[in-house]
Amino acid sequence: MSDIKPKISVSNLNVFYGSKQAIFDINMSINSKEVTAFIGPSGCGKSTLLRCFNRMNDLIDICKINGSIKLDDLEVYSKKIDIVRLRTRVGMVFQKPNPFPKSIYDNVAYGPKIHGLCKDVSELDGIVEKSLQSAGLWEEVKDRLHEPGTGISGGQQQRLCIARAIATNPEVILMDEPCSALDPIATAKVEELIDSLKKNFTIIIVTHNMQQAARVSQKTAFFHLGALIEFGNTDKVFTSPEKEKTSDYITGRFG
Amino acid sequence: MNKEFLNKRYKKEKRFILIGRVAVSLTIIFLVILLGSILLRGISGFYTTNIFLTTNLSQEIIDPENKKNVEEIYKSSWRKIARNSIYDVLSAFNKSKNIDKISRKDKRDFLKLFSRSSEFYIRDFTLENLDSIGKEVKISIPSSSLVDQFLKGKINIAVNEDDRPINDKQISWINFMVENKMIERKFNINFFYKGDSRNAEEAGILGAIVGSFFVILVAIIVAFPVGVMSAIYLEEFAPKNKITNIIEVNINNLAAVPSIVFGLLGLAIFLNFFGLPRSSPLAGGLVLALMTLPTIIISSRVAIKSVPPSIREAAMGIGASKMQSVFHHVIPLAVPGILTGTIIGMARALGETAPLLMMGMVAFIVDVPQSITDPSTVLPAQIFLWSDQPERGFEEKTAAATIILLVFLLTMNALAVFLRYKYERKW
Ligand SMILES: Nc1ncnc2c1ncn2[C@@H]1O[C@H](COP(=O)(O)OP(=O)(O)OP(=O)(O)O)[C@@H](O)[C@H]1O
Ligand SMILES: [Mg+2]
Numbered sequence: 001m002s003d004i005k006p007k008i009s010v011s012n013l014n015v016f017y018g019s020k021q022a023i024f025d026i027n028m029s030i031n032s033k034e035v036t037a038f039i040g041p042s043g044c045g046k047s048t049l050l051r052c053f054n055r056m057n058d059l060i061d062i063c064k065i066n067g068s069i070k071l072d073d074l075e076v077y078s079k080k081i082d083i084v085r086l087r088t089r090v091g092m093v094f095q096k097p098n099p100f101p102k103s104i105y106d107n108v109a110y111g112p113k114i115h116g117l118c119k120d121v122s123e124l125d126g127i128v129e130k131s132l133q134s135a136g137l138w139e140e141v142k143d144r145l146h147e148p149g150t151g152i153s154g155g156q157q158q159r160l161c162i163a164r165a166i167a168t169n170p171e172v173i174l175m176d177e178p179c180s181a182l183d184p185i186a187t188a189k190v191e192e193l194i195d196s197l198k199k200n201f202t203i204i205i206v207t208h209n210m211q212q213a214a215r216v217s218q219k220t221a222f223f224h225l226g227a228l229i230e231f232g233n234t235d236k237v238f239t240s241p242e243k244e245k246t247s248d249y250i251t252g253r254f255g
Numbered sequence: 256m257n258k259e260f261l262n263k264r265y266k267k268e269k270r271f272i273l274i275g276r277v278a279v280s281l282t283i284i285f286l287v288i289l290l291g292s293i294l295l296r297g298i299s300g301f302y303t304t305n306i307f308l309t310t311n312l313s314q315e316i317i318d319p320e321n322k323k324n325v326e327e328i329y330k331s332s333w334r335k336i337a338r339n340s341i342y343d344v345l346s347a348f349n350k351s352k353n354i355d356k357i358s359r360k361d362k363r364d365f366l367k368l369f370s371r372s373s374e375f376y377i378r379d380f381t382l383e384n385l386d387s388i389g390k391e392v393k394i395s396i397p398s399s400s401l402v403d404q405f406l407k408g409k410i411n412i413a414v415n416e417d418d419r420p421i422n423d424k425q426i427s428w429i430n431f432m433v434e435n436k437m438i439e440r441k442f443n444i445n446f447f448y449k450g451d452s453r454n455a456e457e458a459g460i461l462g463a464i465v466g467s468f469f470v471i472l473v474a475i476i477v478a479f480p481v482g483v484m485s486a487i488y489l490e491e492f493a494p495k496n497k498i499t500n501i502i503e504v505n506i507n508n509l510a511a512v513p514s515i516v517f518g519l520l521g522l523a524i525f526l527n528f529f530g531l532p533r534s535s536p537l538a539g540g541l542v543l544a545l546m547t548l549p550t551i552i553i554s555s556r557v558a559i560k561s562v563p564p565s566i567r568e569a570a571m572g573i574g575a576s577k578m579q580s581v582f583h584h585v586i587p588l589a590v591p592g593i594l595t596g597t598i599i600g601m602a603r604a605l606g607e608t609a610p611l612l613m614m615g616m617v618a619f620i621v622d623v624p625q626s627i628t629d630p631s632t633v634l635p636a637q638i639f640l641w642s643d644q645p646e647r648g649f650e651e652k653t654a655a656a657t658i659i660l661l662v663f664l665l666t667m668n669a670l671a672v673f674l675r676y677k678y679e680r681k682w
Contacts (some may be wrong), residue, residue: 054572056568056571056572059567059568059571061495084574084575084576085574086574087571087572087573087574088573088574091572091573092568092572092573094565094568094569094572096565098563098565098566098568098569099569100566100569100570100584101566101588110570110573110575110583111573111574114573114574114575114579114583115574161569164569164573165572165573167573168573168574
């Protein structure tokens with residue numbers, strides 16, 4: 001496991017909301033081009049940790065972080081880092097689909113535009129089409145690219161958000177319960193999509209759905225009360241967990 | 256659940272709905288009464304009475320040497336011409352009634368049936384039609400407000416002659432002119448083309464409209480950018496600490512300060528310290544800008560705050576800077592709220608008199624202002640001034656001006672509603 005260089009490595013990470021500690025001394029490495037699932041009972045700090053990777057926690061004034069997170073060789077919490085640059089490398093998909101109230105096209109084109117990733121309109125068109133295709137949405141929306149992104153179904157909106165995230169060509173995609181607002185069919189589509197995306201992206205997904213974690217991920221991390229209890233290959237975590245707490249949670253005895 | 260309990264619940268609901276309907280009906284009734292009475296009284300103010308006066312534009316008096324020199328014609332004795340033609344009417348009346356003596360009192364009373372500026376109408380007519388000098392022409396000139404009010408039935412003639420502004424002789428003169436088709440009822444264009452006047456039949460609203468327009472213009476130009484920028488800064492960029500807290504509390508306090516206090520402030524700062532021209536829309540507009548600033552800031556902040564955080568997160572999540580996320584995503588969604596707040600603030604400013612009192616804008620000003628530094632008055636101040644006039648004719652002017660003010664206010668509110676629908680929340 002240690003012979004491949006990890007994409008993200010976390011060491012001695014502690015996160016506080018004011019005086020309340022939400023994350024306790026976490027160490028973990030996340031591999032490149034794999035899907036890593038975060039599971040654990042509500043309030044255990046999965047979202048908090050996830051939001052550390054692209055510094056979305058900066059938006060919360062009371063949130064304080066110590067420890068280190070490295071993206072390749074880049075220290076995420078160093079003072080010199082360009083956060084805008086970081087967020088183009090680490091994209092994010094949120095729990096509730098949150099397309100901009102603009103057209104489908106503009107939703108996807110916004111990232112490349114503000115980062116100057118394209119020279120002209122035709123190149124931008126290309127990026128939009130490619131991203132929508134990767135998100136498996138192209139066929140459904142290609143005739144209505146200029147209709148509002150908020151006017152499509154919830155599942156389509158979530159895939160639009162995924163397309164928007166991959167349009168800036170990130171290395172890592174963070175997904176915080178991306179399917180919790182979707183029906184089983186839309187969920188299946190997104191899961192399929194995640195599976196196909198792992199060829200090109202490193203994906204971290206938070207989920208409350210054990211089957212989903214088992215289906216889509218290669219690695220699973222189980223958290224409890226802000227601590228990382230168990231982290232390993234998904235097969236192993238689900239079939240023969242080392243810790244009692246993990247097996248209790250997976251079999252539904254708490255959480 | 257037992258039946259009795261359910262019934263009770265339904266009854267409660269019915270009672271509540273009933274109370275609500277009564278309340279709404281009452282509001283509507285009051286509104287109808289208010290608008291109805293203003294309309295009833297004001298509509299007639301848009302009409303006025305003119306008298307066709309057969310005037311002899313005597314060559315001798317106007318242009319004895321036939322030089323057609325406009326300046327000299329301008330200076331001729333128009334009063335004499337006007338008086339002559341007015342007294343001719345009186346003579347005609349007397350002839351028809353076989354009276355041969357004209358007393359001075361009769362002359363004076365008869366003169367009161369005509370506008371005090373009759374001579375200027377004759378003069379202006381002549382200057383436009385130089386060919387008619389030396390001829391006899393029929394010119395339509397405004398009657399005095401006395402005739403106008405009498406013909407509109409606004410003067411109670413049932414009372415004793417001494418107790419009414421019009422005497423029996425005057426009434427018979429008016430009837431004579433009506434019989435001879437000398438009286439014309441027409442739309443009062445002058446009302447929209449002139450400034451204030453001491454004579455009701457001459458008084459117009461244009462000065463006040465232009466004054467109000469300039470004042471609101473100044474207020475918008477100052478208050479809108481400052482207010483919106485403050486709101487954006489406070490809501491999105493300012494650190495949350497004691498100082499910003501104090502600022503926030505004080506903005507809310509400012510919104511509750513009585514408007515007259517802003518007038519005092521304006522008097523001290525804009526007039527006394529900066530020495531801006533008194534009674535000018537510039538000074539008045541600045542005071543109203545100060546007054547509406549808190550309203551604009553508060554409503555803009557509410558509009559900005561109500562943009563869901565998920566939109567900001569989405570923008571930040573793909574690497575937009577704070578500035579980009581605010582200006583590309585948050586502000587466009589907040590625009591309807593910001594505009595609505597601004598328009599409502601401006602509508603309030605449009606109806607405000609108290610602070611302008613301090614700035615000397617509640618004043619008798621005849622000239623229509625040409626720029627924001629000319630002395631001027633505003634619509635509500637004009638209404639107040641007219642309502643204070645003892646002369647009968649000003650009563651309907653007051654109501655007519657009120658109608659105009661209401662039309663402006665309703666237009667602004669309609670604009671606010673329109674903007675809200677046009678840019679309705681799209682998330
Ligand atoms: N903005 C915040 N301010 C203060 N405390 C917070 C904030 N966000 C989260 N917390 C606290 O941090 C802890 C971890 O929260 P977090 O949202 O990371 O949990 P989670 O594992 O994602 O839960 P869920 O599965 O319900 O989404 C919780 O105890 C929560 O109360
Ligand atoms: Mg969460």
